Amino acid sequence: MVFGQVVIGPPGSGKTTYCNGMSQFLQLIGRKVAVINLDPANDSLPYECAVNIEDLIKLSDVMMEHSLGPNGGLVYCMDYLEKNIDWLQARLAPLLKDHYLLFDFPGQVELFSLHSNAKNVIMKLIKNLNLRLTAVHLVDAHLCSDPGKYVSALLLSLSTMLHLELPHVNVLSKIDLIENYGRLAFNLDFYTDVQDLSYLQHHLDQDPRSAKYRKLTKELCGVIEDFGLVNFTTLDIQDKESVGNLVKLLDKTNGYIFAGMEASAVEFSKIAVGATDWDYYRVAEVQEKYMDDETLNFND
């Protein structure tokens, strides 16, 4: 069985940096890693990639030939990739024996919440090559400092989860910069655990600019809470402890830790439902490390 990650998230959320850092970390702990660049807009890659979509199609050529902008060009490239899935499968074939795969995808969010090409590419690979993949959805942590942007990040995460139908981990990336654009109104666990958005509603009501959207925001928060699917883990890609904690979680979601394990279904499910870390390490330690003590507000 071949395991790996599908790395997605809005432009600038840190996907390419993640693929570079994650591949280095995994190699250090003894795994053979192959990074597959499927973002035709990635011009200078910090990692050595095993497969590069640029060898199949170039975004600049598409934009010129079809008079498309960058967004339309990327949709075209994904469509072209889907039609030429054999090309990708042939290049992945030699890696399947012993590599862990990291797929670096483009940042256009509509590719993962609206259009079906990228999803079809992933599903074909999973089916034809028997892959076990987890979607790693990166969202810039600084969005937490603005309640409106945080609600958008929740909605985007939810629609991506529902669209892709893969094992899915939402990550607040660049957690070291979380308070760069302002203090957070609540403790970090409020943003990671997404337990009660009514507090956020109250906070939004204090801002006269959001008065017009009060009812809409309330209804959207209701949708997010009714699904009860979205939560976040945190990541500072420069911190090996932070990357290590994420790897533990990902290994559970794509089944890597179960590979080669001889155990009963009961034992498997005990590991699967158990927490990967104590709450202290998961949130409080991260908060102590990256958020200013004096700015801490207590949710209750």
Ligand SMILES: Nc1nc2c(ncn2[C@@H]2O[C@H](COP(=O)(O)OP(=O)(O)OP(=O)(O)O)[C@@H](O)[C@H]2O)c(=O)[nH]1
């Ligand atoms: N401080 C900090 N910076 C980070 C982290 N991860 C990424 N960055 C920075 O964020 C910026 C954007 O990162 P990229 O990896 O290019 O983001 P991307 O999602 O691949 O961007 P697109 O290719 O445009 O979609 C770069 O300047 C990175 O150095 C992090 O954990 N901490």
